[in-house]
Amino acid sequence: MRDSSSVDLLLLRHGIAAERFCGRDHPDRPLTDRGMRRTLEVVRQLRMLDVQADTLISSPYRRCMQTAELAVQAGLAKSICLDSALEPGGDPWPLVSRVSGCFLLVGHEPDLSTLAATLIGAPASSLRLRKAGYCHLSWHADLSDPRGQAELQALLRPRLLLPRSV
Template sequence: MAKYVYLIRHGIALDRALSEQDETRPLTNKGRKKTKQVAKTIKEKGIYFDQVLTSPLLRAKETAEILKDKGLTENLENFSPLAPNGDIQDWLNSWDKSSAETLALVGHQPDLGNWAELLISGKIEEKLVLKKAGIIGLNCPENQSPFGKSQLFLLTSPKWLIKSE
């Protein structure tokens, strides 16, 4: 059996130059709108997250809240290792304890791209770039370390998920 892990980058946030603290930069109106559209498309595809873990930074928490508000999960938790420069090992330490079969991790680039590379190939090459509100989907083996053993099934920017209206 496998676990499905979705790595989701936060939506478009207020420019760093306009905010005193990186931790409190919110999503912009455009970022909220795009993220809501992405969440709507994910729901239409029949995806539901047993659990969503989010970076404690405001823009990631707002992104995760949009996922919850759109009915993609009922279980949302702050998870400090998803903050910038977090350690994937902290997540993996809880890997076997989690009963979630479909998990979303909401965080930041380059960390999410690097984590995906580590899970797929066992090494970080900094080649995967995840756009804001983009998604990486991985099929990770259960009951063993997923490093170098996970399979990529989705890598998409938000423009491929947003329907033109």
């Protein structure tokens, strides 16, 4: 059970996506079949660990929306809000500044790990979220700026949550 005086920020990187075309990213790149299976298993395992968010905000990119849909299907949140701040290279700080309770952000690398590192006061390159990787941060709700004040509660590779066959 969460402490009502704390903020919990959950970060989930999108699952394995289709290859880039000619080395370029595209907002419509979907999760692969393997990415769908692995991501679904990860979010199911997270739910079995009692992970549940009050709010889920996702990048509007297709692979993130699919990841967010799987998270809702597994019971990690009730619904999805889309926000361009979570697009690659976006600025998530407006979202973080209004976080209360327990929020789940679904997005991209290196943006999510840079956000997590900044929140715990670590160098930007010190954390890395794998595809379908999960991070849980918390801080006291009365902090006006959590940068450098958050505590890292969990940083999980999908492999730790997956059965060998997925």
